[in-house]
Amino acid sequence: MTHQSAINRLTRTWLLVFGLSLLVACGSEQEQAADNRPGRPGGFGPGGAQVIPAVEVVEARRGALPLEERLTGRVSARSQTEIYPEVAGPITEIYIDNGDFVNEGDPLVQLRDDEYVERYQQAQAGLEIARAQTRQAEASLQVLESQMRRVQELTTRQLETASALESIQVEVEVARANVDLREAQESQAQSILEERRLQLLNTTVRAPISGTVGQRNAERGQIVNTGSRLFLIGDMDEVRIEVLITERQLNFIREGMTVNLYSENWPDVVLESEISRISPFLDTNTLRTQAYIDMANPDGLMRPGMFLNVDVLYGESAEAVLIPNSALYRNPRTGEEGVYVMSPPGEEFRPVVEVDGAPAVSPPAAVRFVPVTVIASGRMASGVRGVQEGEWVVTVGQNMLTGNVPEARARVMDWNHMMTLQRMQSRDIFDIIDAARDDRNNAAES
Incomplete structure (x- = not known):
C-alpha cells in the first residue's frame, strides 16, 4: 500500500467517524446543534443562515520522525515440532488432547502392537x-x-x-x-x-520435547502411517517470529535493531523486541530472505500460526515540522496535496482529552489551504515543508472545507491522543463513541 493510499483510507475512516463523534461531544450544546442543522457545509441552511463546518485540529510540532519499515511476521513456537508415528497401525489409545502440556517422553498415542x-x-x-x-x-x-x-x-x-x-x-x-x-x-x-x-x-508414540499440544489429528481406530501427522507440540513460553525482507531492505535492516509488534487482536498492546538474526541467502525466485525475532511470550499473547505487524526501527529522519498523516489532504479536483491551516483557537480551548468545563468547539475562525511538500513519511506522522511549527492543522473534516470555505469551528485534539486514535481500528473508534454516548445519556438521566 502506498503512502497516499494509506492517507486516503485513513481520511475516509475519520470522515465516517467524525460526524458521530461531534454528536457525542456536542449533543448538549444548543447553539452548536443549531449551527449544524441540515445544510451544505460551508453553504446556507434553512432561512439563509450560513452553516459553519466543525473540524478537528492539532498543533504542528517540530521533531524527528522515527524511520521504520512495516513488515508482516508469522509466529511459531521457539521449540515446535510435528508428531508423526514411526510405524504404521491402527490407534488403540490416545492419552492427550489439544491444550495439554506434556513432558519429553510422555506417551501420546498407542498403536496396536x-x-x-x-x-x-x-x-x-x-x-x-x-x-x-x-x-x-x-x-x-x-x-x-x-x-x-x-x-x-x-x-x-x-x-x-x-x-x-x-x-x-x-x-x-x-x-x-x-x-x-x-x-x-x-x-x-x-x-x-x-x-x-x-x-x-515405537507403537507407543512419545513426546520428543516438552510443550503444549495442538492441532490434534488422531482418533481411536484411525489407521496411521509414517506420513500421518498426529499433533503439533511447541513450547509456548518462547516464540519465534519469521519476517521476510527484500534485497532493498537488507541495505538498512540489521541484526539487533529494535522492532515493535502489533496485532488487531490486542490493539492496546505494543511488544518490543529486536531482530535476533538474518539469513544471508536470498531466495532465487522471490529475492527475499528471512529475519528472525526470538522473544518471550508474555501472557501467551502470541499463538503459533498468527500474523503480526512488525515495525522495524532503523533510525531517525532529520528534524522537520511534523503533522499527523490524517492532516494531509489531496484536492480531488486539482490533485494538489496540502493541509488546511486554522487560526489558533485560543488557550481556553484545550484538547478534548483535557476538557473539564471548557468549550469543546471554538467560535468560527479563519481557515486556508496551504500546499506542502512531504520530506519524510512515518507510519503516524509526516515531516513537511510549507507549514510552520505551532500552526493548527485540520485532521478531520477537510472535505467540508473545499470550495474556498473561509472559516470553520475547531475541536482541539491532543497530539498524543491523535496518534493513539490513528493506531486504532475503525471498530475501536466506534466502541469509544458508543461508550461516550452511553455516559452522556446516563448523566442526562441522573
Missing part, C-alpha cells in the same frame, strides 16, 4: 538359531583343526602323505569360513532383533 510383538518374538527365535549355528560351526572347526594337527605330526614322521595334509588343511579353511559366515548371520539376526524391538517400542 500385536503384529510387532509377533515379529519381535520371531526375531528372537532367529537370533537363537543363528547362535546355535555359530556354535555348531565352531565345534566342526575345532574337530578339523585337531585332525589337522595329528596329520601334520604323522607327516613329520613320514607316516602320512603330503596330499593328505593338504586335504585336511583345505577342510579347515572351509570350516573357518563357515564360522565367519555363521557369526555374520548371528550379527544380522541381532540387528533384526534390535530393529523389531524399536518397532515394538
Whole structure:
C-alpha cells in the first residue's frame, strides 16, 4: 500500500467517524446543534443562515520522525515440532488432547502392537538359531583343526602323505569360513532383533520435547502411517517470529535493531523486541530472505500460526515540522496535496482529552489551504515543508472545507491522543463513541 493510499483510507475512516463523534461531544450544546442543522457545509441552511463546518485540529510540532519499515511476521513456537508415528497401525489409545502440556517422553498415542510383538518374538527365535549355528560351526572347526594337527605330526614322521595334509588343511579353511559366515548371520539376526524391538517400542508414540499440544489429528481406530501427522507440540513460553525482507531492505535492516509488534487482536498492546538474526541467502525466485525475532511470550499473547505487524526501527529522519498523516489532504479536483491551516483557537480551548468545563468547539475562525511538500513519511506522522511549527492543522473534516470555505469551528485534539486514535481500528473508534454516548445519556438521566 502506498503512502497516499494509506492517507486516503485513513481520511475516509475519520470522515465516517467524525460526524458521530461531534454528536457525542456536542449533543448538549444548543447553539452548536443549531449551527449544524441540515445544510451544505460551508453553504446556507434553512432561512439563509450560513452553516459553519466543525473540524478537528492539532498543533504542528517540530521533531524527528522515527524511520521504520512495516513488515508482516508469522509466529511459531521457539521449540515446535510435528508428531508423526514411526510405524504404521491402527490407534488403540490416545492419552492427550489439544491444550495439554506434556513432558519429553510422555506417551501420546498407542498403536496396536500385536503384529510387532509377533515379529519381535520371531526375531528372537532367529537370533537363537543363528547362535546355535555359530556354535555348531565352531565345534566342526575345532574337530578339523585337531585332525589337522595329528596329520601334520604323522607327516613329520613320514607316516602320512603330503596330499593328505593338504586335504585336511583345505577342510579347515572351509570350516573357518563357515564360522565367519555363521557369526555374520548371528550379527544380522541381532540387528533384526534390535530393529523389531524399536518397532515394538515405537507403537507407543512419545513426546520428543516438552510443550503444549495442538492441532490434534488422531482418533481411536484411525489407521496411521509414517506420513500421518498426529499433533503439533511447541513450547509456548518462547516464540519465534519469521519476517521476510527484500534485497532493498537488507541495505538498512540489521541484526539487533529494535522492532515493535502489533496485532488487531490486542490493539492496546505494543511488544518490543529486536531482530535476533538474518539469513544471508536470498531466495532465487522471490529475492527475499528471512529475519528472525526470538522473544518471550508474555501472557501467551502470541499463538503459533498468527500474523503480526512488525515495525522495524532503523533510525531517525532529520528534524522537520511534523503533522499527523490524517492532516494531509489531496484536492480531488486539482490533485494538489496540502493541509488546511486554522487560526489558533485560543488557550481556553484545550484538547478534548483535557476538557473539564471548557468549550469543546471554538467560535468560527479563519481557515486556508496551504500546499506542502512531504520530506519524510512515518507510519503516524509526516515531516513537511510549507507549514510552520505551532500552526493548527485540520485532521478531520477537510472535505467540508473545499470550495474556498473561509472559516470553520475547531475541536482541539491532543497530539498524543491523535496518534493513539490513528493506531486504532475503525471498530475501536466506534466502541469509544458508543461508550461516550452511553455516559452522556446516563448523566442526562441522573
